[in-house]
Amino acid sequence: MESHNPGIEFDESYVNNVNLNLTAIKKRAAEFATRRTVKKDYQVAWLLRAVTCIDLTTLAGDDTPSNVQKLCFKAANPIRADLLKQIGFNPKELTCGAVCVYPSRVADAYGTLSSFKMNDKIPVAAVATGFPSGQYHLETRLKEIKLAVADGASEIDIVINRTAALQGDWKLLFDELKQMKESCGKAHMKAILAVGELGSLENVYKASMVAMMAGSDFIKTSTGKEGVNATLVNALVMVRALRDYYYATGYKVGFKPAGGIRTAKDACVWLSLMKEELDEEWTTNKFFRLGASALLGDIERQVYHYVTGRYAAANELP
Known part of the structure; x- marks a missing residue:
C-alpha cells in the first residue's frame, strides 16, 4: 500500500504565529450544521458514497472473535442486497472502507x-500506541504497531502524545510520530489528535500540521472516548490545515472524523464539508473515512425507506 504522504522535515514555521478567527470558524461551521442537504435520488447516492467511507468499528472491552466476524460480514455486505438491486446498484460493488478493531483482534x-476473499478489498485498521490515552512508553507503543501490522493490519490509527502538544513541544511530537510512521512500514498511518483534549483550536491546527509533516496519511479527530469528539468547528480547523499542507507540499492527506456520528444526515453534512472545503477526491475513501459503529444502521434504514416508502421494523434489517 503506497503512502499518500511521505512527510517532510520538521519546519517550525508551520506552527509559529498561528492565528485563528474563532467567530468566522464558528459561523462557517454553523452553515454546515443547519443546512438542508441533498434529497431523494441524490441523497441515496451520497449515502452509498458514505457507506464506502465508513471504518466500521468495534472497540469494546468485551470484543470476541465472533462479534468481530459479524462486523466483517457486515462490512462486506453493508446494505441488504435486495434493496440495492431495486435501485439498480450491484451489491458486490458496495463495501465499507475498512474494519477497525483493537490490535488483539x-x-x-x-x-x-x-x-x-475480501481482505484485499476491505483493509483491517487497528487502533494502536496505547489507545485511547497514549500514556505508555514509546517503545511499547512502537511494538504494538509492529505486532498489529504483522497480524494483517494495513491501516494503523495511532494516538498522539497529548502531553507534548499541551506543552508546546512540537519537535518531540514530530520525532515520535516519525518513529511510528517507520514502524507502520507499508501500512497507512492515521493520526488521532484527540481534539477534545488539546486545549485550544490553535493546538488542533498545530497538531494537524505536525502530524502531516511526520508523514501521517490521515488525521483523525478523536478516539471516540473523549468528552468532545468530532465537531464541525474542530473539523473545519483540521480541514483547513489539510488544505494549507497540500498547497505548501503538494501532498494530499486524508481526514477521518470519529465519535458521535450516528445518522445518515450527519454523513451527508460531513461529505458536503469535504466537497466544499477541499474537492471531489476528498469525498472518496482514499482520503475520507467516517469512524462509526451505529451510522451504517441508520443509512440502511434510510435506503429501506427510499425503496419501500416506510421505515423498517427492527427485525427487517440485520
Missing part, C-alpha cells in the same frame, strides 16, 4: 475477511 478480522 486484528488476526480475527484479517482471517475472517480472507475466508470470503
Whole structure:
C-alpha cells in the first residue's frame, strides 16, 4: 500500500504565529450544521458514497472473535442486497472502507475477511500506541504497531502524545510520530489528535500540521472516548490545515472524523464539508473515512425507506 504522504522535515514555521478567527470558524461551521442537504435520488447516492467511507468499528472491552466476524460480514455486505438491486446498484460493488478493531483482534478480522476473499478489498485498521490515552512508553507503543501490522493490519490509527502538544513541544511530537510512521512500514498511518483534549483550536491546527509533516496519511479527530469528539468547528480547523499542507507540499492527506456520528444526515453534512472545503477526491475513501459503529444502521434504514416508502421494523434489517 503506497503512502499518500511521505512527510517532510520538521519546519517550525508551520506552527509559529498561528492565528485563528474563532467567530468566522464558528459561523462557517454553523452553515454546515443547519443546512438542508441533498434529497431523494441524490441523497441515496451520497449515502452509498458514505457507506464506502465508513471504518466500521468495534472497540469494546468485551470484543470476541465472533462479534468481530459479524462486523466483517457486515462490512462486506453493508446494505441488504435486495434493496440495492431495486435501485439498480450491484451489491458486490458496495463495501465499507475498512474494519477497525483493537490490535488483539486484528488476526480475527484479517482471517475472517480472507475466508470470503475480501481482505484485499476491505483493509483491517487497528487502533494502536496505547489507545485511547497514549500514556505508555514509546517503545511499547512502537511494538504494538509492529505486532498489529504483522497480524494483517494495513491501516494503523495511532494516538498522539497529548502531553507534548499541551506543552508546546512540537519537535518531540514530530520525532515520535516519525518513529511510528517507520514502524507502520507499508501500512497507512492515521493520526488521532484527540481534539477534545488539546486545549485550544490553535493546538488542533498545530497538531494537524505536525502530524502531516511526520508523514501521517490521515488525521483523525478523536478516539471516540473523549468528552468532545468530532465537531464541525474542530473539523473545519483540521480541514483547513489539510488544505494549507497540500498547497505548501503538494501532498494530499486524508481526514477521518470519529465519535458521535450516528445518522445518515450527519454523513451527508460531513461529505458536503469535504466537497466544499477541499474537492471531489476528498469525498472518496482514499482520503475520507467516517469512524462509526451505529451510522451504517441508520443509512440502511434510510435506503429501506427510499425503496419501500416506510421505515423498517427492527427485525427487517440485520
